[in-house]
Amino acid sequence: MPRVKDNAFIINKTDYGESDIIITLFSLNRGKISCIAKGAKRSRRRFPGSLELFSLVSINGFIKHPLALTRIDECQLLKPYLAIQDELKSYLNGCYFLEIINRCSAERQTNKTLFNLLDDLFTFLSEVPHNRNFNCRIRLFELQIITLLGFKPELSRCLDCGIELHSEHTKGQFFLFSPQAGGLVCNHCRPRHPAAFNVSQGTINLLNQAHKLDNELRNKLNFTPQVETESARLCRALLRWHSGYNFKSLKVLERYVDNDNFFALNRPPTIQPITLNKYGVQQ
Numbered sequence: 001m002p003r004v005k006d007n008a009f010i011i012n013k014t015d016y017g018e019s020d021i022i023i024t025l026f027s028l029n030r031g032k033i034s035c036i037a038k039g040a041k042r043s044r045r046r047f048p049g050s051l052e053l054f055s056l057v058s059i060n061g062f063i064k065h066p067l068a069l070t071r072i073d074e075c076q077l078l079k080p081y082l083a084i085q086d087e088l089k090s091y092l093n094g095c096y097f098l099e100i101i102n103r104c105s106a107e108r109q110t111n112k113t114l115f116n117l118l119d120d121l122f123t124f125l126s127e128v129p130h131n132r133n134f135n136c137r138i139r140l141f142e143l144q145i146i147t148l149l150g151f152k153p154e155l156s157r158c159l160d161c162g163i164e165l166h167s168e169h170t171k172g173q174f175f176l177f178s179p180q181a182g183g184l185v186c187n188h189c190r191p192r193h194p195a196a197f198n199v200s201q202g203t204i205n206l207l208n209q210a211h212k213l214d215n216e217l218r219n220k221l222n223f224t225p226q227v228e229t230e231s232a233r234l235c236r237a238l239l240r241w242h243s244g245y246n247f248k249s250l251k252v253l254e255r256y257v258d259n260d261n262f263f264a265l266n267r268p269p270t271i272q273p274i275t276l277n278k279y280g281v282q283q
């Protein structure tokens with residue numbers, strides 16, 4: 001029986017029976033793998049608090065049959081990324097990215113660049129209170145992840161007729177993005193792409209440059225609200241079309257985090273300092 005020793009992120013977990021847990025991992029050397037951790041709910045020695053979402057773990061197990069779940073004997077915690085769970089917008093965005101990886105990456109297909117990007121993403125999400133350009137960085141992570149999963153949008157020519165698209169070909173400085181084609185289409189070809197929608201020239205220019213940025217520049221960049229909204233719409237439409245799946249975590253994310261009113265409504269009320277007079281009576 002082939003042994004499996006690898007480092008991996010926990011991207012999904014489900015209780016199974018009284019003592020087992022089924023987990024989906026994204027591992028360094030094998031990509032996504034579905035596993036069963038036998039007796040994980042009972043054995044603190046073999047699984048010492050290590051099976052939480054986002055955690056980076058070192059696993060030790062074996063494959064009984066090529067089509068069966070990988071069986072994990074032992075799991076050691078390397079990095080817990082616990083802070084992600086303390087901040088609502090980090091946690092909900094993190095769950096959205098976990099669902100993308102879980103739904104859209106192929107089983108047992110190595111992708112070390114994506115593995116390293118998840119490390120960067122979870123580190124970023126753990127440091128959220130200190131990050132000022134959160135939305136912009138999230139959009140850049142989203143774009144990097146869909147590119148690494150093979151859905152990189154084509155943003156320079158019409159994917160239907162092949163014509164090069166520059167601003168002079170677009171009416172009112174808007175381009176047409178077709179999720180079905182996976183990129184831009186021209187006005188002439190639009191009737192064949194009913195789901196196509198407008199994206200501004202500024203967003204297209206920025207997305208075309210985004211993959212050339214290094215981490216230092218990514219941290220300094222700040223998108224306008226229009227670029228943020230259009231970039232999110234473009235990436236999410238692309239993912240939905242190609243996976244054929246409506247992401248559950250995205251519904252929650254769009255309802256709570258993308259709606260600024262939620263934080264306004266849930267902000268704790270400002271506490272006015274109580275002033276007492278010399279008799280100890282509140283004034």
Ligand SMILES: [Zn+2]
Nearest residue numbers: 158161186189
């Ligand atoms: Zn065309």
